Amino acid sequence: QVHLVQSGAEVKKPGASVKVSCKASGYTFTGQYMHWLRQAPGQGLEWMGRINPNSGGTDYARKFQGRVTMTRDTSISTAYMELRRLISDDTAVYYCAREGLAGATTNWGQGTLVTVSS
């Protein structure tokens, strides 16, 4: 059974960085892309990017280019998403999600609330 377990909630000040982790189990970690998405309070879903855990190659949404870095550690089946230069609008629940058939994001982590506040 696939499980994605994310790190805990974070509170950050504007201008800081946050790094969220996503530990995968129940499948071959290097076999499928891992995506990162977010959802601001009361808002819709926003795709941030994805990483190929096998090669480390990444694709980022234009909005986050230059401010986000997605990495992985295959030895512990964990993906990471770091977002820099945080602003209050980055307050959101951040999700990791494993890609499945036809590119759909089939399995999701439980979400990590990141609050940006001075």
Place this chain on the structure above:
Amino acid sequence: DIQMTQSPSSLSASVGDRVTITCRASQNISSYLNWYQQKPGKAPHLLIYAASRLQSGVSSRFSGSGSGTDFTLTISSLQPEDFTTYYCQQSYSTLYTFGQGTKLEIK
């Protein structure tokens, strides 16, 4: 980027009704269209992938259709647990995008 326009943004219906939600892509995305259900405080849950394929374990009252730029999600015979929010997502482009969401409310 491919823009996804979902309609309506909200919809009122009754238990037992049949409802349809529409998603339109700004360019041809073949059948790379997925539908998700999201309940408050929970992660989204995949319902339909590749426009019409039912995800394992999902009730057959959910169905999807369409190709190219126009897609629909149909829920036949609404159940109380279906009153929540739905999103479409395109996975045709390397850069994924979502529709704005449809909130399904009890009339």
